[in-house]
Amino acid sequence: MNRAKKRYSIGHIIGFIVFLAIAVINVYPLVFSIFCSLKGNLEIFESFVSLPKEFRYENYITAWNVGNIGRYFLNTIILAAGTIILTGVFGAMASYILSKFHFKIKSGIYLLFISGMMIPIQAVLIPLSYVFGKFGMMNNYGMLILLYSAFCFPMTVLILTGFMNSIPTELEEAMIIDGAGIHQVFFRMIMPLSMPGIISASIFNFIQVWNNLLFPLIFITDKEKGTISMGLLSFFGEYSTDYSASMAGICLTTIPVIIAYVLFQDRIENGLMSGAVKG
Amino acid sequence: MEKIRRNKKYICIFLFPALAVYLCFEVIPVIMSIYFSFHEWPGIQSVPLEFVGLDNFVNLFQNPVFLKSLQNVLIYAAISVVLQVPIGFALGFLVHKFMHFKRFFKASFFIPMILSVSAVSLLWNFIYFPTDKGILNTILIHLGLENMTQQWLVNPDTALIALIAVSTWTSVGYYMIICLAGLTAVPESIIEAGEIDGATGLKKIGYLYIPMLWDSVKMSVIMVITGVLKIFDTVYILTPSGGTDNSTIVPALLMYNEAYRYGHYGTGSAIATVIFVLSAVVSVASLKLMNRRESVEY
Numbered sequence: 001m002n003r004a005k006k007r008y009s010i011g012h013i014i015g016f017i018v019f020l021a022i023a024v025i026n027v028y029p030l031v032f033s034i035f036c037s038l039k040g041n042l043e044i045f046e047s048f049v050s051l052p053k054e055f056r057y058e059n060y061i062t063a064w065n066v067g068n069i070g071r072y073f074l075n076t077i078i079l080a081a082g083t084i085i086l087t088g089v090f091g092a093m094a095s096y097i098l099s100k101f102h103f104k105i106k107s108g109i110y111l112l113f114i115s116g117m118m119i120p121i122q123a124v125l126i127p128l129s130y131v132f133g134k135f136g137m138m139n140n141y142g143m144l145i146l147l148y149s150a151f152c153f154p155m156t157v158l159i160l161t162g163f164m165n166s167i168p169t170e171l172e173e174a175m176i177i178d179g180a181g182i183h184q185v186f187f188r189m190i191m192p193l194s195m196p197g198i199i200s201a202s203i204f205n206f207i208q209v210w211n212n213l214l215f216p217l218i219f220i221t222d223k224e225k226g227t228i229s230m231g232l233l234s235f236f237g238e239y240s241t242d243y244s245a246s247m248a249g250i251c252l253t254t255i256p257v258i259i260a261y262v263l264f265q266d267r268i269e270n271g272l273m274s275g276a277v278k279g
Numbered sequence: 280m281e282k283i284r285r286n287k288k289y290i291c292i293f294l295f296p297a298l299a300v301y302l303c304f305e306v307i308p309v310i311m312s313i314y315f316s317f318h319e320w321p322g323i324q325s326v327p328l329e330f331v332g333l334d335n336f337v338n339l340f341q342n343p344v345f346l347k348s349l350q351n352v353l354i355y356a357a358i359s360v361v362l363q364v365p366i367g368f369a370l371g372f373l374v375h376k377f378m379h380f381k382r383f384f385k386a387s388f389f390i391p392m393i394l395s396v397s398a399v400s401l402l403w404n405f406i407y408f409p410t411d412k413g414i415l416n417t418i419l420i421h422l423g424l425e426n427m428t429q430q431w432l433v434n435p436d437t438a439l440i441a442l443i444a445v446s447t448w449t450s451v452g453y454y455m456i457i458c459l460a461g462l463t464a465v466p467e468s469i470i471e472a473g474e475i476d477g478a479t480g481l482k483k484i485g486y487l488y489i490p491m492l493w494d495s496v497k498m499s500v501i502m503v504i505t506g507v508l509k510i511f512d513t514v515y516i517l518t519p520s521g522g523t524d525n526s527t528i529v530p531a532l533l534m535y536n537e538a539y540r541y542g543h544y545g546t547g548s549a550i551a552t553v554i555f556v557l558s559a560v561v562s563v564a565s566l567k568l569m570n571r572r573e574s575v576e577y
């Protein structure tokens with residue numbers, strides 16, 4: 001079977017062109033948003049497909065200043081970073097125990113974690129807003145990070161126990177015979193060896209936090225503390241007639257993500273795949 | 280060594296942080312939510328919970344809006360499964376097959392998924408813009424299909440399908456990735472053996488790849504369904520009140536509106552409980568159902 005040297009037939013070329021067309025249609029809304037963000041308001045409605053006549057960068061300045069996009073961006077990054085660190089460390093600790101230790105209710109606890117993937121976030125909103133309201137915990141980033149983390153643990157534990165199962169036990173045993181304690185084994189060996197798994201899980205978790213709209217909508221009432229998804233929405237609500245500025249706001253939030261994706265494409269795809277394969 | 284692996288102290292210390300956070304912020308609130316659904320509470324801290332028994336559920340299932348939301352979400356889920364999984368897998372096969380521009384193709388299908396849902400939904404708001412200046416309408420006019428122009432999100436006949444299109448655009452990339460992940464695990468030798476036996480084109484996909492990828496298909500279907508059952512963001516942004524004649528109302532949006540707009544927290548909790556039970560039942564049931572095909576032996 002000499003598949004590599006097979007020449008492309010007409011059918012292949014037609015297939016390729018069709019595929020290319022699908023890809024272009026798929027990307028079109030993104031290109032369109034960049035075009036529109038550089039046009040004037042009236043220009044948008046003259047034609048959607050045309051290139052902007054002159055580049056109006058001031059739309060971006062409006063979005064940045066009035067829409068407070070920078071602030072929301074920073075807030076979201078803080079929340080996401082906190083969640084990633086917390087789930088990374090605590091998730092790895094729990095996964096280590098669930099992967100390498102033996103005790104009676106181990107499979108029960110593993111199942112408890114995994115079944116969390118079936119819990120929709122709507123199921124916790126009302127009780128939590130009751131409790132958060134009662135104890136004045138609204139707008140509290142610490143609480144929000146714990147909340148996000150709780151919803152990230154199931155996938156993290158799933159990915160990391162799978163990963164740690166493949167780390168040979170002999171390595172740990174050698175370290176323990178040399179006199180290391182379990183905490184040393186964990187932080188000096190298990191954590192570094194599990195890094196690829198932790199990164200995969202973190203990418204997954206980042207997307208969760210980044211995309212979440214309901215938690216900030218309900219648990220953040222102070223506009224200064226809003227996240228990007230929520231901020232974009234309120235900016236859009238207030239400036240609903242200024243289409244070009246709204247488009248610039250959308251672009252300000254999408255372009256960094258696209259750049260990050262292009263830079264780390266393989267990492268991100270592998271991260272999401274590892275969640276997919278082991279599921 | 281064995282003794283260390285059974286050491287209760289280490290087990291507790293290492294397990295405690297994750298388990299505590301998970302229990303406090305996910306498991307206990309879910310149980311509380313079920314408890315709340317048997318009570319009425321107006322959302323004011325000084326007012327205590329009032330026990331009403333099954334009233335919330337009884338009212339819910341007599342409420343036409345709620346029944347409509349269930350109907351919508353089931354239609355949404357059915358169409359999403361039929362669209363997203365086959366399209367995602369077809370794209371996966373194509374990306375797998377074409378050697379050139381692989382990264383570009385993968386990126387173009389995948390990027391919509393990592394963009395924030397608000398940005399994506401707001402973007403589609405322009406595409407569906409109700410006047411003849413909206414992008415979709417402009418395109419239709421240019422194609423000479425004037426009579427097909429619509430107020431996409433306003434017209435109750437098209438609103439739901441318009442939302443499904445947005446969800447499909449955002450998520451096919453994920454099912455493409457799942458397909459690609461599955462394909463890397465398919466041993467080349469089996470495919471070649473099939474080719475020698477005369478399998479080509481569609482036959483190859485139907486009899487070789489699909490059975491080999493059945494686990495990935497199964498997982499994708501469950502992910503689409505559970506994802507759709509709790510869908511909120513897209514619907515909330517594009518049709519905040521649930522559309523004309525509740526044409527796009529879904530349980531999660533109804534729950535949000537009941538609790539946080541009208542202060543009916545008991546009703547809201549009851550809806551949350553229904554969503555939770557529904558997604559648990561559907562996940563287990565669809566797993567069971569699709570396991571039947573697993574008897575395929577290689």
